[in-house]
Amino acid sequence: MRSSVLPVAPTRGRLRPLGLDEVRITGGFWARRRQINATATLDHCRDWMERVGWIGNFRAVAEGRVHRDRRGREFADSDVYKLLEAMAWEAGHGADGGLDALLGALTDVVAPAQEPDGYLNTAFGRPGQQPRYSDLEWGHELYCFGHLIQAGVAQTRARGEGELAKIALRAADHVCTAFGPGGIERVCGHPEIETALVELARATGEQRYLDQAALFIGRRGRHTLAETEFGRAYHQDDQPVREASVLRGHAVRALYLACGAVDVAVETADDDLLAAVVRQWEATVARRTHLTGGMGSHHRDESFGDDFVLPPDRAYSETCAAVASVMLGWRLLLATGEPRFADLAERTLFNVVATSPSEDGRAFFYANTLHRRRRGSMPSADAESPRAASGLRAPWFAVSCCPTNVARTLAVLPAYLATADDDGVQLHQYADAEIATSLTAGRAVALRVHTDYPSGAGVTVRIDRSPPHPWTLSLRVPEWTRGATAWLTGPDGARRAVAPGTAALTRLFRPGDRIRLDLPMAPRWIGPDPRIDSLRGTAAVQRGPLVYCAESVDLPDGHEVDVVRVNPSTQPEDGPDGTVVAAGELAPPPDGQADDAWPYRPLDRAAPAPAAERTGIVLVPYHSWANRGPSTMRVWLPTTATTQPPEPPEPPAPPEPPAPPGTRP
Ligand code: FUB
């Protein structure tokens, strides 16, 4: 396999990704989270998977007792692979040599479970288990292979080819044989193998992996899976990928499939397929995405809702869907160079991916609701939690796909910051960072980025190394900003206004040059599209890329968030410690007021106005909620502006007496 330390390495496309060997995050918001990920979350995931037996499943295979002793859901193997992937990326930063040993030890547990023909799955295929590929709808065998392959690619790119990569190659060869021409002409109920095979093709230069991925993409939507209780759209098997107009069905499945489709489109120069995914992304962002960037509205099947079905208290917004959306945005950004894809990725990273892990990196949100009505109880530290039941982050879940997905994303995050092309360097996400790359052979560029983003408004880029020719530094100007300015600091720099999109500066840079981007971050009210029924009459606050929320721990004792009303005619203001204070009132029902017998009333019978107490409402960044114990929480807050009920209609006029017979009107 070829080696360069990055998660996605297209051979074509508008922008060239930079690897972990070219970008380093050195401080700030993401550095803290990455540090916790490396020092706490990786161990936490490994400990839990030992405890619940998911790692032990591989030992049970080697010892011939897996049919009796296997633990966890049918896709539990995939979480071991995602942890391996996270460890590989983290080891790739070279910070901790001990991680290589852990990676090696875990690989040694997995290896003996692989069959001589490359098949590897602890849930299927042995006496006493269901036969291989007998349940493609729900069995997840190819999904698990996909994560195994991604782990193998990560290890090769980060540490050089090793045992894990060999296991992954044997598995991929097996998949090509079993599902290639003349093999099983079906797809997996959970996409993931597609994007993994393309990455393996990129890493190895082997065309057959790309061909197999293209076959899977082409087969999807042709009813090769049985229809299940959730309908064909759940598995994206209702329509061929290039004919669909929007993402639908199970959100993680839909987004992983879209990633695979972009990968195939890019590598095969299939511009129609790429355009189809871009259209689906546009429709999904315009009509099926929460303010946080989260995706998914249905708890029952973890799926997208219909257009504008985005109820905040039922926001499923699975953490894995956010990870998948960032993966998709990154692929589309590399293919097209358009900053809108980085805009959504930023929103999603700060408001969903960063929300999931607790401050200590040892508990996680699976679903990321936007409205929590009841204070949850502390999830057990000793038992797996149900996926979405708790109002607090849980250490582990019976379906625990999200923690390992967060771990692998944070481990590789520096690779999502910047790109290059022959003409220059593009910064897409802002963090304190060092970037060193070459535009073309011999044209080395080194940059130092200083910022306290997302709290502060400024980004300074210092040029540390530059070729003796002009080149272009491009900075994403986020979609949320108004009044942004960019300039070269020093005597020859004129400050200029820059609009959301891209600010590009082309010149003969010299070491020591500094470029400054100022992004005003005053908190702002955000209103929903009127077609989102469940949000009518509410407003939310955003400051920079951060979405804010009210949390009961910031209200007077005994109050829950549902008593909060806000007044969007007054601008919210910065408060202490990253909070925002919004004008509003607390309107609890009068003490002791009994419920009405029936919670509806004729519009002409006005409800008694609750006695409201005007106050500043303290709002905190959504990503930080539920870190201070059980609380109720709300992102979209009802506004104080009330709509007067319409006047009751005039009673109908009494009927005219009938005209006497023989008269004309
Ligand atoms: O099915 C595997 C993973 O488990 C999905 O991606 C998640 O949504 C969860 O259901």
Ligand code: ZN
């Ligand atoms: Zn998940």
